Amino acid sequence: MPVFSVVMPVYNKVATLSSSLTCLYRQTCRHFEIIAVDDGSTDGSLEILKEAEIRGRLRLLQRDEPGPGGYAARNLGAEHSRGEWLVFFDADDLVLFDHLSRFANAIQAHPGLDLFVNGYQKIERDQRLPRVGLRAEGVMSRRAALSAFARCDFIHMNGACMRRDRFLGLGGFPIGRYRRGGDVYFWLKTLCELDAIHYDPAVTSLWQLQHSGVTRDLGNLRDGHPVADLLAEYSERLCWSERRQLHAAINRKVLSWAVEKKRHGQSVKSDLGALRWDGMRARTLYHLLSLILPDTFFTHMHSPSRRVASGAGKEER
Numbered sequence: 001m002p003v004f005s006v007v008m009p010v011y012n013k014v015a016t017l018s019s020s021l022t023c024l025y026r027q028t029c030r031h032f033e034i035i036a037v038d039d040g041s042t043d044g045s046l047e048i049l050k051e052a053e054i055r056g057r058l059r060l061l062q063r064d065e066p067g068p069g070g071y072a073a074r075n076l077g078a079e080h081s082r083g084e085w086l087v088f089f090d091a092d093d094l095v096l097f098d099h100l101s102r103f104a105n106a107i108q109a110h111p112g113l114d115l116f117v118n119g120y121q122k123i124e125r126d127q128r129l130p131r132v133g134l135r136a137e138g139v140m141s142r143r144a145a146l147s148a149f150a151r152c153d154f155i156h157m158n159g160a161c162m163r164r165d166r167f168l169g170l171g172g173f174p175i176g177r178y179r180r181g182g183d184v185y186f187w188l189k190t191l192c193e194l195d196a197i198h199y200d201p202a203v204t205s206l207w208q209l210q211h212s213g214v215t216r217d218l219g220n221l222r223d224g225h226p227v228a229d230l231l232a233e234y235s236e237r238l239c240w241s242e243r244r245q246l247h248a249a250i251n252r253k254v255l256s257w258a259v260e261k262k263r264h265g266q267s268v269k270s271d272l273g274a275l276r277w278d279g280m281r282a283r284t285l286y287h288l289l290s291l292i293l294p295d296t297f298f299t300h301m302h303s304p305s306r307r308v309a310s311g312a313g314k315e316e317r
Contacts, residue, residue, distance in 0.1 A: 004032035004100055005081030005164065006089050009073035010049060011039035011066045013091040016208070017048050020091050025057065029100035034058035035081055036091075037073040039066040045091075069182050071173035078167055087161050092208055094123075095158060099204040103161040106198050110139060114166040115190060115197040118204040120159040125210055132156075137201055143242045145191045148199075150248035150281070155187045158205035162190070178226045181257070185226035188249060192234045192242075221266060225250075225257040228274035247279025255287040262291060262298060 006024060010017065024034055036049045036058050046062075053060040061076055070090075078086055085107065089095060099118065106116050122129040132152050136144060148154050170193060174182045191197070227250050235243055258271035268291055275288070290301040 002031055002033040002083040003104065004029070004085045004087050004161070005077070005083035006032055006034045006087045006100075007074055007077030007081065008034060008036045008089045008091050009039055009070035009077070010036055010041060010045050010091045011070065011073075012041050012043040012045055014041075014044040014048065016092040017045050020089070020093060021048075021052060021057070023094050023096070024089065026097050027095075027100045028097050029104050031104075032087075032100055033081070033083060035061065035077040037061045037063065037077045039063050039070065039073050067175065068179040069173070071178075071182050072175045075172035075175060078164065078172060081164055084164055085161050086164050086167050088157050089205075090158060090207075093158050094206040094208065096204045096206075098202075102200055102202060102204055106200055107161075110198050113139070113194075113196060113198050114163040115194055116161040117155050117197060117199045118159045118161075119154075119201045120156040120205045120207055121203045123206045123208050128206070129209075131203060134199060134201060136199055138198065139196050140199055141196050142191065142194060142238075143245055145194075145197050145199075146188075146242055146245035146249055149188060149191060150245050150252055150279070153184070154199065156205065156207055157183050158207065160187065166194075174226070178223075180221070181226040181253075184253060185229065188227050188246075188253075189230060189233070192230065192238065192246060221257065221261050221264070224270050224274055225254045227253045228271075231274070231276070244278050247276035248281055248284070249279070251275050251279045251281070251284045255284050255291070258291055259287055259302060263302065 034057065038046050038049055038060065040063060049058065049060050052058050061080060063073060063076065067073060074088055085103070087100065087103065102118055103116050119131065121131040132154055134148050134154050136148060140148065170190060173186050178185065230246065230250060234246060238246060254271050254274050258268040261271065262268050272291065290298045
């Protein structure tokens, strides 16, 4: 039986699929299976996957039509997986050769944990961007993990490894609720559920931004950020210090989402209503002010040079 099940949703990724599969084949850890879930591709991706299945390199599952964010495809792959640990991988991104081996080493050292996170780095047109980094390393308590998420998106889809039973027990990624941000919702929900996680700052995956069609579709911004729904689910279940960090994490994501919406002329009234004052930080206050002041101030405060410095408007899926 494999230790890891690498679940890869695929929808029209013919331009990147072969290179993404190749980096999986080159993993130094060999105790894994690849489960590719085709979401109704029409560009030749399915033919590549069928050939790889014939050669015994992966198991292929098929769905009739694409689901927003690939959430349904990932859940289907997880349900059919045989490994104790799930690793998710997008068919337009890359992982380094030690991606799975670093997870394996951390799991051996901390067998009681259910979530392990490796560092990742954004890449655009073959250029690596400044990485998302944490000072923390090793085991992080629930409060510490929530506090880290309140500062930055240290968990990325490609950089997480989760115990299969725990993933399925939490219901997997939300299907039919969100077109974008559902993965962020799930990771933050998971941090609320787990007593502790493990974080390894070593970069083992590369997120290729130029292929992220979900973030370019402005229609996916219409509603509020999915993490706001966690307020009702967890605010009363956490202790005071953990709840404060959860509110800070939600504020950060909601305001980043709202900044992007306002930049494209969309209303942010509902987003502002989801904010919690006990979770305000200096940077989130800056973004809040930019949203409530006249538009001329917003334009000035979110000019390209200031945006790079503040990290405004940078979203996950």
